[in-house]
Amino acid sequence: MIVFNQDNLEQTITIIPRFDTQEALTLTLKDESTSEIVYTNALVNTYLDGFIIATGLEFDFLSEGERFSVLIENESGQIVYRGKAISTNQDTQNYSISYDTFSYGQ
Numbered sequence: 001m002i003v004f005n006q007d008n009l010e011q012t013i014t015i016i017p018r019f020d021t022q023e024a025l026t027l028t029l030k031d032e033s034t035s036e037i038v039y040t041n042a043l044v045n046t047y048l049d050g051f052i053i054a055t056g057l058e059f060d061f062l063s064e065g066e067r068f069s070v071l072i073e074n075e076s077g078q079i080v081y082r083g084k085a086i087s088t089n090q091d092t093q094n095y096s097i098s099y100d101t102f103s104y105g106q
Contacts, residue, residue, distance in 0.1 A: 002070060002085035006062035012055045015072070015081045020047065023074040027054065029085065032067040043072070052081070062087040 002013050029039040038061055045054040052072075065088065072081040 004062055004085055004087045005089055006087045007089045009058055011057040011059060014051050014053050017052050017080045021074045021080055026073050028071040030069040032069055064088060
């Protein structure tokens with residue numbers, strides 16, 4: 001899950017893509033409470049050691065506890081990443097979730 005800090009105007013995300021791609025990428029965020037697409041834009045990204053690092057993302061619409069579906073596609077329309085994001089200004093913690101178990105770990 002991606003965590004956006006609503007106190008920061010500029011965000012950076014790091015993801016593990018489904019496959020290596022050198023094509024331009026597009027990020028789409030959909031608000032899970034309204035099913036409305038709130039953001040679609042090209043990414044400024046770097047592919048490094050199996051990770052995609054996208055920088056310079058500016059979101060002025062974040063509020064506490066907002067949840068988003070995240071979709072990153074390449075120019076060919078292939079899904080490079082699909083996941084979830086949450087907006088908060090609280091400290092993040094490490095959680096482990098498995099079937100019928102929810103635990104906090106460090």
